[in-house]
Structures are given as structure tokens and as C-alpha cells.
Amino acid sequence: EPEVTQTPSHQVTQMGQEVILRCVPISNHLYFYWYRQILGQKVEFLVSFYNNEISEKSEIFDDQFSVERPDGSNFTLKIRSTKLEDSAMYFCASRDTRTGTNTGELFFGEGSRLTVL
Amino acid sequence: AQSVTQLGSHVSVSEGALVLLRCNYSSSVPPYLFWYVQYPNQGLQLLLKYTTGATLVKGINGFEAEFKKSETSFHLTKPSAHMSDAAEYFCAVSGGKLIFGQGTELSVKP
Numbered sequence: 001e002p003e004v005t006q007t008p009s010h011q012v013t014q015m016g017q018e019v020i021l022r023c024v025p026i027s028n029h030l031y032f033y034w035y036r037q038i039l040g041q042k043v044e045f046l047v048s049f050y051n052n053e054i055s056e057k058s059e060i061f062d063d064q065f066s067v068e069r070p071d072g073s074n075f076t077l078k079i080r081s082t083k084l085e086d087s088a089m090y091f092c093a094s095r096d097t098r099t100g101t102n103t104g105e106l107f108f109g110e111g112s113r114l115t116v117l
Numbered sequence: 118a119q120s121v122t123q124l125g126s127h128v129s130v131s132e133g134a135l136v137l138l139r140c141n142y143s144s145s146v147p148p149y150l151f152w153y154v155q156y157p158n159q160g161l162q163l164l165l166k167y168t169t170g171a172t173l174v175k176g177i178n179g180f181e182a183e184f185k186k187s188e189t190s191f192h193l194t195k196p197s198a199h200m201s202d203a204a205e206y207f208c209a210v211s212g213g214k215l216i217f218g219q220g221t222e223l224s225v226k227p
Contacts, residue, residue: 033214
């Protein structure tokens with residue numbers, strides 16, 4: 001069964017460093033998402049991406065964050081200068097938007113745990 | 118705007134007892150509703166979903182949920198809890214993006 005894959009599974013970085021989290025969405029899916037889950041808290045929407053541009057972003061997604069689809073398969077989340085409060089699990093997801101198969105369901109990856117020291 | 122409220126951040130049941138996790142939603146359009154489960158240090162796994170049609174939805178691991186429009190609810194139930202059901206459960210509503218509730222941690226006592 002097709003799945004969303006994320007790398008790395010865990011990254012430890014120093015405050016102020018740049019981090020890139022990578023995701024390979026399910027092929028044929030056209031909508032991509034990043035979510036964040038701070039330890040013990042709810043899953044929060046960061047950004048959605050469609051047709052090579054951001055379609056929606058939350059107030060969390062400030063200028064320190066950016067997303068990119070550098071090629072036909074990868075979808076990346078970059079944090080320019082990490083802060084302690086960026087420590088969280090980051091989930092990538094994709095959605096099937098084809099007529100007849102779009103149920104609104106998001107398919108999630110296993111997550112990338114980011115620890116900022 | 119759409120939102121989800123999960124009543125009870127922590128629910129504890131005995132093994133073999135009924136599991137009931139509550140979820141109420143707010144949506145200006147007919148909602149798509151979901152329950153996801155998250156085991157410790159793992160990702161989000163879809164338990165079940167309601168899109169259209171039958172309001173009683175069956176999912177994996179013996180869970181089911183009933184969409185009640187009049188009550189704006191989508192409560193998750195399982196007749197008999199297993200120890201392996203201990204996890205965090207998230208209700209979500211779809212409006213393009215998924216909007217998650219706060220989550221309910223389910224503990225199962227032997």
C-alpha cells in the first residue's frame with residue numbers, strides 16, 4: 001500500500017541552525033501538508049501546498065518556515081533558524097484530490113522528531 | 118470555521134469494559150469526520166472516517182463511531198477494551214485541511 005515517507009526520523013540540532021525535513025508524498029496526490037505536534041499536545045496545522053504554492057498557512061508558519069517541492073517527488077519543510085520551541089514532531093501528509101476518491105482523508109507519514117538544544 | 122472538541126483529555130477503563138471517547142464538531146458545511154489513533158512515539162493511524170452515507174461507521178480494531186448531525190457528535194466506541202488499545206485518540210474534521218481535537222489519552226487497566 002502506498003505510504004508517505006519522512007526523513008529523518010529524528011534530528012537533534014543546535015538553536016539557530018537551519019533544519020530541513022523531507023517528505024515523499026503518495027504519488028498521484030496533489031495536496032501536501034505539514035503538521036506539528038509539541039510533546040503531549042494536539043496536532044497543529046502548519047501549511048498546505050498545492051500546485052507548487054502555499055494554499056493556506058497557520059499563524060505558526062512565520063517567516064522562519066518555508067516549504068518547497070524541489071522535484072517531482074520530495075516535499076520539504078525548512079526552518080531557517082531553529083528555536084527551542086520548535087522542538088516537536090513534524091508530520092507530513094498528502095491528500096488524494098481526484099474526482100471520486102477525494103474523501104478529505106489525509107495520509108500521514110511516521111513523523112520527524114526535531115529536538116532543538 | 119470548523120472546529121472539534123474532545124471531551125475528556127484522559128479516559129481510563131478496565132480491560133473488557135466499554136470504551137467511549139467523545140467528540141463534538143462545528144462545521145458550516147456537511148463535515149467529513151475522522152478518528153486517528155497515535156501509539157507512543159508513533160505516527161497517526163486512521164481508525165475510521167465518515168464522509169457520506171451510513172451514519173454508523175466501522176473501523177479497524179473493533180472501533181466504530183456514529184455521526185449524529187442533530188447532536189453535532191461523532192463519538193468513538195468499542196464494546197470491549199483491550200490492553201493494546203491504550204493510546205492517544207484524535208478526532209478531526211476536514212475542511213480542506215484536517216482540524217484536530219485536543220486528543221484523548223485512553224488507559225486500559227488489567
